[in-house]
Amino acid sequence: MARPPRGAVVEYERHDGLITYSLRVTAGGERHRVRLGTQEDGWTRARANRELEDVLARIRAGVWTPPVKAEDQQRPEAQTFHEFATAYLASRKGDLRESTLGDYRWRLSCHLLPFFAEHLVAEIDVKLVDAYRAHKVAEREHVKDMIKAGTPLIDARGCRVRPLGNESINKTLGLLATMLDVAVDHEILSANPARGRRRRLKAVRPRRPFLEADEVQSLLQAAELLDHDRVRPTERALWVKHLRDERGLTYIDIENDYNIPRGSAWYLYQRATRNRPVVLLRRTMIAVLVGSGLRVSEMCGLTWRDVNLDKRRLEVKDAKTPTGVREVELSPWVVDELRGYRAALGEVGVDAPVFPTAAGHHRDRNSVCEKIVKRAVVRADELRVAAGRAALPASITPHALRCTYISLLLESGHPLPYVMAQVGHADESTTLQIYARVMKRRPREAQHAAFDALIAGGAS
Secondary structure (H helix, E strand, C coil), X not given: XXXXXXXXXXXXXCCCCCEEEEEEEEECCEEEEEEEEEHHHCCCHHXXXXXXXXHHHHHHHCCCCCCCCXXXXXXXXXXXXXXXXXHHHHHHCCXXXXXHHHHHHHHXXXXXXXXXXXXXXXXXXXXXXXXXXXXXXXXXXXXXHHHXXXXXXXXXXXXXXXXXXXXXXXHHHHHHHHHHHHHHHXXXXXXXXXXXXXXXXXXXXXXXXXXXXXXXXXXXXXXXXXXXXXXXXXXXXXXXXXXHHCCCCCHHHHHHHHCCCHHHHHHHHHHHHCCCCCCCHHHHHHHHHHHHCCCHXXXXXXXXXXXXXXXXXXXXXXXXCXXXXXXXXXXXXXXXXHHXXXXXXXXXXXXXXXXXXXXXXXXXXXXXXXXXXXXHHHHHHHHHHHCCCCCXXXXXXXXXXXXXXXXXXXXXXXXXXXXHHHHCCCCHHHHHHHHHHHHHHCCCHHHHHHHHHHHHHHHC
16 A cells, blocks of 8 residues: 655755745655745745645645656756746846846746746747736636625735736736747747737736826825824824823723723823824825926935935936936925925934835835825815815826826926936937827917917908
């Protein structure tokens, strides 16, 4: 009688501090080692344990294929996609920015590797690439269905899983094609199966909205109200203060009588009695995005060393493109916003982030979009609707505020080369697209009057 399969998770700490995970399993009297990946690839102890359970289940069912032996893995044609991808990333570390490498790791660990990891590179063909594309589309529809049902999926970081659009899926296919170009160069593949338009989904680039001047003011006002809400005590905090100060109850009494844990009651009381200064963090972030045209990642990376309020300039040292490394001239109102914000912060070091998190670290672009811009848009819509005005355009993001800055510069008569230098555009086509939309929105009363006068003259 054959022995039941056994296995264990093996952890190994590399010289660079990363933990590498693998499985050691025994099946059919033979021992096998299954390589999984590192923390950079998204592997954790819990995920490795789940993978071990899956491998043992497949062994018991008789459908498991042992991995290629180590001596065969030296041959390029026997290399798995996971091994190939790991070697590819290591070879690009010297010539890619860290943010680009981070994006590549996301495309690999969250999308490409879960599908292609165990496939040999030499076996990847057009059918497999098309199967991956269909898989991502089906996965997106499943995420949408779960959101519609009120039970959104949660990832390992505790964040809601968002459905991928066609453009994002195409980005993962673009990285796959770039990597397989190397396989073609090394003669592992005769042709690149991920190249060609037929491998891509139809993606229409969204038309980015931008705001009018009065809408910018509404957004700034909304952001300032949110800043005040951060320090304003909640009704629950005021109720705890009332119980403590007016009724003389202890924290234990509040816990027993009102089912508010004593630790929470203490925190709420401190919030109700603490007189914290208002720091206009949200308003200033919105002002910088609208008044400087920075990309959200550029704004997140700012330190006070990069900001010169006396000369009304800020320096972008780490940008998306070489053209993006630049000095941006600030208008007086943005300088005033930054001066007031810095004064409220108190003592800060020159290397401190301009817009830090609560822990004092640099913010990431997703938190700015979700927690700063979108919440300000919701509050601005409430204010405008209550005043009988139209709500802001849909899909206002940090990039839409960058487009707003470009549109306001163009509408106020700044020349195209200056606008491009301010926002770090290497290609004038992007700036010209916004310029064309600005021209369409300009009042045409004088032109219409002249047109009507010509028609009237022809009638006489």
